[in-house]
Amino acid sequence: MKKIFFDNTYFNVKDTLECGQLFRFKPYKKGYLCCSVDKCCYVYNEDDFAIIECEDADKAYFENYFDLSRDYKSIFERAEKSEFEVLKKSANQGKGVRLLNQDKTETLFSFIVSQNNNIPRIKGIIERLSENLGEEKYFFDEKYYTFPTASKMAAQNKEFFEKIGLGYRAEYIRRLAVDIENGLDILAFNELPTEKLRERLVKIYGVGPKVADCVTLFGFRRSDAFPVDTWIEKVYLENFNGTLTDRKKISKYFTDMFGEDSGYFQQYLFYYKRTLEKESVKG
């Protein structure tokens, strides 16, 4: 077992996991058990550190997964210099948020599930998907299930996906799985520049601009993407004095302004608006 120590100034485990970028994690001992495809780690804050415990063979994987080589200090400092008060405040409260390097395929399936859905329910659906079709494994003495392969999902009928709670998204998930099983190569999309990548993702049945942006950002790690969902729309209207209503135009407004910082600033703002704003009002 490997134990990775990392300075906690720009790595708050709770904020990084609960800011809505991933769905397969659960409270465990001093922190969380966090899963990615077929791997799992135990991650928590203690003293001045964020600590990641994982199997020896997975050390490099999780160092990359938690984006440990990136300079978050400079990202944070650019957010703090912003003329927009809400961005300064969001960055300060979400200073410990890091963008994870997630698996492209798992991210694509997961964010198709996320559309017009809430985070607790998204987590439940993905958990049932894994329990039913994933492989049972153990980390420490905790049982977990791997994220199902496209091949395993492609073998199910529509009713299976409806039964685990996907609702009208059942057919989106089934068709994507079948397409991948028949040779659709998601990983090859990585050759495309950001704009072309988004255009390609939107061609997938059940993927619109918002889901494409999330996959572009979280799976393909293009930080010049700025997903606009219902929460970001609220921030835009309330805190940026926005007048646009088309979400694609709102996204462009932000990427034009923030460039390669877009994805990071988007996470600060999203997390603040969805979670932290209410907490600070309550005191």
Next chain:
DNA sequence: AGCCAGGTTTGTA
């Protein structure tokens, strides 16, 4: 109880 959630598809003008 009823609105809403990390929206997309389909249909219409």
Next chain:
DNA sequence: TACAAACATGGC
């Protein structure tokens, strides 16, 4: 192009 209804489910 722009807008609106339909879509399943359950969180809160």
